[in-house]
Amino acid sequence: xxxxxxxxxxxxxxxxxxxxxxxxxxxxxxxxxxxxxxxxxxxxxxxxxxxxxxxxxxxxxxxxxxxxxxxxxxxxxxxxxxxxxxxxxxxxxxxxxxxxxxxxxxxxxxxxxxxxxxxxxxxxxxxxxxxxxxxxxxxxxxxxxxxxxxxxxxxxxxxxxxxxxxxxxxxxxxxxxxxxxxxxxxxxxxxxxxxxxxxxxxxxxxxxxxxxxxxxxxxxxxxxxxxxxxxxxxxxxxxxxxxxxxxxxxxxxxxxxxxxxxxxxxxxxxxxxxxxxxxxxxxxxxxxxxxxxxxxxxxxxxxxxxxxxxxxxxxxxxxxxxxxxxxxxxxxxxxxxxxxxxxxxxxxxxxxxxxxxxxxxxxxxxx
Amino acid sequence: xxxxxxxxxxxxxxxxxxxxxxxxxxxxxxxxxxxxxxxxxxxxxxxxxxxxxxxxxxxxxxxxxxxxxxxxxxxxxxxxxxxxxxxxxxxxxxxxxxxxxxxxxxxxxxxxxxxxxxxxxxxxxxxxxxxxxxxxxxxxxxxxxxxxxxxxxxxxxxxxxxxxxxxxxxxxxxxxxxxxxxxxxxxxxxxxxxxxxxxxxxxxxxxxxxxxxxxxxxxxxxxxxxxxxxxxxxxxxxxxxxxxxxxxxxxxxxxxxxxxxxxxxxxxxxxxxxxxxxxxxxxxxxxxxxxxxxxxxxxxxxxxxxxxxxxxxxxxxxxxxxxxxxxxxxxxxxxxxxxxxxxxxxxxxxxxxxxxxxxxxxxxxxxxxxxxxxxxxxxxxxxxxxxxxxxxxxxxxxxxxxxxxxxxxxxxxxxxxxxxxxxxxxxxxxxxx
Numbered sequence: 001x002x003x004x005x006x007x008x009x010x011x012x013x014x015x016x017x018x019x020x021x022x023x024x025x026x027x028x029x030x031x032x033x034x035x036x037x038x039x040x041x042x043x044x045x046x047x048x049x050x051x052x053x054x055x056x057x058x059x060x061x062x063x064x065x066x067x068x069x070x071x072x073x074x075x076x077x078x079x080x081x082x083x084x085x086x087x088x089x090x091x092x093x094x095x096x097x098x099x100x101x102x103x104x105x106x107x108x109x110x111x112x113x114x115x116x117x118x119x120x121x122x123x124x125x126x127x128x129x130x131x132x133x134x135x136x137x138x139x140x141x142x143x144x145x146x147x148x149x150x151x152x153x154x155x156x157x158x159x160x161x162x163x164x165x166x167x168x169x170x171x172x173x174x175x176x177x178x179x180x181x182x183x184x185x186x187x188x189x190x191x192x193x194x195x196x197x198x199x200x201x202x203x204x205x206x207x208x209x210x211x212x213x214x215x216x217x218x219x220x221x222x223x224x225x226x227x228x229x230x231x232x233x234x235x236x237x238x239x240x241x242x243x244x245x246x247x248x249x250x251x252x253x254x255x256x257x258x259x260x261x262x263x264x265x266x267x268x269x270x271x272x273x274x275x276x277x278x279x280x281x282x283x284x285x286x287x288x289x290x291x292x293x294x295x296x297x298x299x300x301x302x303x304x305x306x307x308x309x310x311x312x313x314x315x316x317x318x319x320x321x322x323x324x325x326x327x328x329x330x331x332x333x334x335x336x337x338x339x340x341x342x343x344x345x346x347x348x349x350x351x352x353x354x355x356x357x358x359x360x361x362x363x364x365x366x367x
Numbered sequence: 368x369x370x371x372x373x374x375x376x377x378x379x380x381x382x383x384x385x386x387x388x389x390x391x392x393x394x395x396x397x398x399x400x401x402x403x404x405x406x407x408x409x410x411x412x413x414x415x416x417x418x419x420x421x422x423x424x425x426x427x428x429x430x431x432x433x434x435x436x437x438x439x440x441x442x443x444x445x446x447x448x449x450x451x452x453x454x455x456x457x458x459x460x461x462x463x464x465x466x467x468x469x470x471x472x473x474x475x476x477x478x479x480x481x482x483x484x485x486x487x488x489x490x491x492x493x494x495x496x497x498x499x500x501x502x503x504x505x506x507x508x509x510x511x512x513x514x515x516x517x518x519x520x521x522x523x524x525x526x527x528x529x530x531x532x533x534x535x536x537x538x539x540x541x542x543x544x545x546x547x548x549x550x551x552x553x554x555x556x557x558x559x560x561x562x563x564x565x566x567x568x569x570x571x572x573x574x575x576x577x578x579x580x581x582x583x584x585x586x587x588x589x590x591x592x593x594x595x596x597x598x599x600x601x602x603x604x605x606x607x608x609x610x611x612x613x614x615x616x617x618x619x620x621x622x623x624x625x626x627x628x629x630x631x632x633x634x635x636x637x638x639x640x641x642x643x644x645x646x647x648x649x650x651x652x653x654x655x656x657x658x659x660x661x662x663x664x665x666x667x668x669x670x671x672x673x674x675x676x677x678x679x680x681x682x683x684x685x686x687x688x689x690x691x692x693x694x695x696x697x698x699x700x701x702x703x704x705x706x707x708x709x710x711x712x713x714x715x716x717x718x719x720x721x722x723x724x725x726x727x728x729x730x731x732x733x734x735x736x737x738x739x740x741x742x743x744x745x746x747x748x749x750x751x752x753x754x755x756x757x758x759x760x761x762x763x764x765x766x767x768x769x770x771x772x773x774x775x776x777x778x779x780x781x782x783x784x785x786x787x788x789x790x791x792x793x794x795x796x797x798x799x800x
Contacts, residue, residue: 090602093567101575124561134540135765136551169766193768273771
């Protein structure tokens with residue numbers, strides 16, 4: 001999949017040049033694949049700031065295992081686009097050290113599964129050095145790469161690290177869904193003075209999303225810590241991030257069509273800091289909450305959201321218990337059928353939403 | 368060519384020759400491949416018909432470079448570094464100051480005044496010799512037993528003691544265990560507890576230096592022979608070599624990693640043997656010989672900065688003290704074993720004798736400075752104990768570059784709370800705004 005997508009970029013460039021002659025409103029929404037939006041973000045920030053550089057396995061000559069760094073090596077050369085030996089603990093440490101010394105490294109993990117080799121550098125060094133140096137040594141590094149389940153890559157290559165990294169103070173953790181998210185959040189991450197973990201998704205890399213002119217401009221950047229209402233609705237709040245939004249949107253269409261239930265889908269964009277205000281606001285409107293994530297249930301993002309609801313006045317707004325839709329609590333099976341069942345599906349979200357709303361209906365009918 | 372050779376002592380400018388001496392291939396008598404070497408992407412080497420395994424006995428041990436005899440006499444006058452008298456005395460004074468600080472702070476931990484300490488006995492020559500050979504602008508990534516480097520750079524005993532006591536004048540805001548010093552002003556990266564993380568980070572910092580046009584800075588990274596067993600060490604060596612970074616990887620091989628002796632830490636010829644195999648200029652020196660360390664680091668520095676390439680130095684020494692105040696080394700080694708490192712092989716002793724030969728030092732001046740150095744520490748310690756604890760607000764700072772609104776709110780609430788109920792808090796013990 002990754003290898004075949006270069007015509008997409010060409011096609012897009014051709015369309016772009018063709019449309020330059022047009023003044024129609026079609027300009028307002030161009031489909032851009034997430035991979036290209038990420039590429040644009042990195043390219044623009046590298047152009048803007050000489051201190052930004054990217055390193056990782058196969059990011060240079062090969063254009064990146066998933067082609068996110070396509071063309072960057074040709075444009076910026078060996079000095080700023082660096083192919084590394086296969087040692088995550090090595091290049092993550094190099095990136096942290098370079099950030100200590102004043103550069104702004106982007107450290108690509110070919111997938112976040114491999115970041116476990118380097119997690120000591122992420123947690124013990126990147127996240128804590130600003131604090132431990134008494135505020136004297138900031139660590140403006142970005143750790144990025146595909147996270148979560150891809151397809152058919154089984155137990156060791158199909159996990160979500162959102163809960164792992166968002167557990168640690170000192171880190172910021174972002175999880176883009178659309179192309180606009182990807183570009184705006186990646187640029188924010190690169191500019192941020194703190195270490196930022198950007199959890200992308202392999203399955204979304206090739207998906208085209210419309211991007212507005214504003215989002216295509218080099219000045220476009222999204223704020224860290226602000227969620228986006230991906231779909232407004234009055235009946236139930238569905239909190240999710242990254243690939244899980246796809247699942248939630250599909251469920252929302254079904255729920256609206258078959259049941260007349262309108263979901264309000266909150267795209268978290270940022271896992272840490274978490275925009276709890278956006279969630280609380282939505283709950284005060286819908287009075288129902290479910291969360292959707294691909295990660296495991298225990299100590300997950302959904303667990304965190306539910307806990308925060310319990311600890312706040314938002315709890316009193318709920319008309320029914322909140323439910324979590326999560327990945328199954330097992331290592332990812334290899335068999336296609338089992339794999340599909342181990343991840344949240346639209347029908348699981350539909351079932352959860354109707355069950356939560358059903359509580360309300362049964363309560364109302366018993367009066 | 369014979370595999371066994373008697374290599375002379377190792378000098379950086381003779382490295383090429385030494386690498387040749389250590390070369391392990393035998394010239395084949397039959398001509399293979401038309402006499403041309405193989406052209407695999409991974410190796411350009413000659414073909415042979417005789418199969419032979421190589422092991423640590425295939426090579427001579429890497430020799431240990433020395434400048435001084437134990438009695439302080441220079442072995443080869445051409446190797447005596449040209450250092451000004453005033454600097455030589457300052458170097459010695461730093462070692463003595465370090466010794467006195469170690470003695471008193473170690474005792475103060477035993478008395479429960481501070482929570483933890485690590486001494487530096489027998490490694491003073493490594494600290495001062497290397498620090499003196501560097502430019503003050505070179506960045507230091509230390510492990511945790513290099514406080515002599517900090518002292519030589521200009522960090523004061525007061526700052527170090529304040530760090531150990533975690534009072535409000537601790538430059539680290541009282542956030543870390545004792546001995547986790549750091550100073551941005553003196554280009555000393557804050558000590559990090561997890562072993563060997565400083566190694567790839569040092570290479571990364573050196574990479575950042577290399578990008579500056581006409582770079583005149585290098586990075587020095589200290590690590591022990593135990594840390595060299597961490598995966599990070601191999602990663603750091605390989606990246607330093609492949610990214611061509613101006614970094615001096617300085618191994619303090621002091622024979623023990625807590626209780627694990629070097630013999631159980633690795634097989635083969637120590638840490639130095641790993642350098643040439645990864646394409647890194649390498650030298651092994653006597654770490655108890657300050658002048659040898661000085662020469663090795665100053666030549667390594669020149670090479671690293673001129674060529675933007677790494678150098679590996681293995682300095683042989685002995686950890687005379689316990690690993691830390693959490694360790695009792697009498698459980699795994701005899702007092703007998705330690706003795707000679709405290710006397711004949713003591714780097715402080717050797718350097719003192721050298722200064723005496725030069726007429727720069729005598730018994731009287733030694734007595735006077737020892738007394739003064741001790742008093743500096745005692746006085747500083749007494750003052751440090753009386754100093755206030757850090758401002759409570761500092762506990763909420765520096766996790767993020769900009770304080771998150773949630774934390775700002777907590778700070779405000781705490782402030783209001785303290786205003787309302789000051790009698791319930793020992794506020795007079797803490798530094799105020």
